[in-house]
Amino acid sequence: MVKVRAIMMAGAGLPLALFVAACGGAGDAPSQGASAAASAAPGPTTATPAPSPAAGEARKVKIANDFFEFDYSYPAAAAAIPGLKSWLDADMGKDQSRVAKEARAAAKEAKNSDFPFRPWAYGVEWKVVTDLPGWLSLSAAIYEDRGGAHPANGYGALLWDKGAGQQRKAEDLFASKAALSAAIREPFCAMLDKERAKRRGEPVVRSGEWPNDCIDPAGSTVILGSSDRAHFNRIGILVGPYEAGPYAEGDYEITLPVDVRVMAAVRPEYRAAFAAGK
Incomplete structure (x- = not known):
């Protein structure tokens, strides 16, 4: 469902928030205030995100240490659906573990090569495109910076079939x-x-x-x-x-x-x- 595509130049094209509004109609994307946040000093590579908030609450996790910055958020409309919430929490944990493991490995390699290391950054922000009686349509803006010349930006999308209780692609x-x-x-x-x-x-x-x-x-x-x-x-x-x-x-x-x-x-x-x- 999630695709990190080629490098995106900052400011080029229509901002994703405006595009979501165009697809979803005025007022169709509710406010996504943060409900959880975390910051961690360097710790185990397989660190787990902060405990999930109650169902129906938007979630935002932020972690920053000497190796990486990690941001992941999803809206209340997604959190209100148990099956979707579970998938998003699992996806968050998987992404965090991957970034932590790879960033620490890169830092170790840089140190062994006497090369400066710049902390990595990774972020996923899910937003509501539209919330229909039988469907929830989401899009994601994805950001990844591995310390190279340019960060990589991309998009993700998913549909939740409320009647069937499962995720689908458009x-x-x-x-x-x-x-x-x-x-x-x-x-x-x-x-x-x-x-x-x-x-x-x-x-x-x-x-x-x-x-x-x-x-x-x-x-x-x-x-x-x-x-x-x-x-x-x-x-x-x-x-x-x-x-x-x-x-x-x-x-x-x-x-x-x-x-x-x-x-x-x-x-x-x-x-x-x-x-x-x-």
Whole structure:
């Protein structure tokens, strides 16, 4: 569900918070105040996050020591669902253990090589895209800095099927990933070219080669949003840097309305969850 994509230039593209608002509609992403925080001095590599707060409370964990900084948060809407909360807590613990182990190993290697070590940083921030009667759609902004020339930024997404009590991908609701791609490719490419032209200062002439060709929209991070809080009527595509253009262009975040082509690609059992958008 989580993809750390290529390097993202700070400030390039539409900020994720605004994109989530575009997919979710005004007021659809509730406040995500921190409910827990932790800081730790250097300790065991497999340190465990702070105890989880009660169900229904947003969670934010922050750890900082000589080896790494770690931030992980998720909203109250996710914490209110026991199965999803358990998955997020487990994901948090897994990420923290990995970062702690790898950062300490890097610090040891740097010391042995008489090379300066700069603490690593890793962060995941989950936000509500839309909260429907039967579904919770989340997106994540992911940050990782291993002390190199540039940090790596990326996106994550997940859907929680409230009726089935399980996690799904946006693509699972369609006949196939290829069917979703075919349904949105034309408007997606047109909007992507429009955005690329703004940043480049000239029209995009598709050459069939990077960086002027279009890309497979379903190959990037797909999120489902809503403006009526009852149906999925918007599709968001989060495109990482280097996927559709050079590093200097940053990332691209495209929002498309659900139309008849999208509806036709939805699997019959999920069709009632969708409606045409504007």
